[in-house]
Amino acid sequence: MRIFRGDTSAYICHELLHLFGGVDLYAEAVYKPMGVSAEFLKYVEKNYLNDIMRVQEEADAYGYLSYTIDALEISPITAYRLGWLDTIPELKQFPNFRLPGDMPGIWAPYSYMP
Numbered sequence: 001m002r003i004f005r006g007d008t009s010a011y012i013c014h015e016l017l018h019l020f021g022g023v024d025l026y027a028e029a030v031y032k033p034m035g036v037s038a039e040f041l042k043y044v045e046k047n048y049l050n051d052i053m054r055v056q057e058e059a060d061a062y063g064y065l066s067y068t069i070d071a072l073e074i075s076p077i078t079a080y081r082l083g084w085l086d087t088i089p090e091l092k093q094f095p096n097f098r099l100p101g102d103m104p105g106i107w108a109p110y111s112y113m114p
Contacts, residue, residue, distance in 0.1 A: 020083070040094050051074070053078050
């Protein structure tokens with residue numbers, strides 16, 4: 001396990017949210033079975049730049065993370081996946097983002113498999 005200097009709370013929170021249905025929303029995180037397409041990720045980057053699920057394990061040359069927990073938020077996209085919201089307007093544009101059975105907040109590990 002890599003240990004970074006500086007604020008790692010954002011990274012820890014990001015990983016913890018995976019247990020409750022949060023999905024990665026950074027550029028390399030295309031999970032088509034979960035409705036996370038490249039087009040969807042571009043939308044998230046444009047509209048929810050500071051979503052905590054966009055956090056990646058990246059550090060600068062000195063080992064410091066490039067983000068802090070204070071700069072991040074839980075967007076409606078992530079709130080939906082956690083089960084905090086019943087629906088979001090984005091489901092009209094990205095209907096495949098729903099979990100099977102439309103049950104947000106449930107982590108489905110089989111969905112990560114190609």
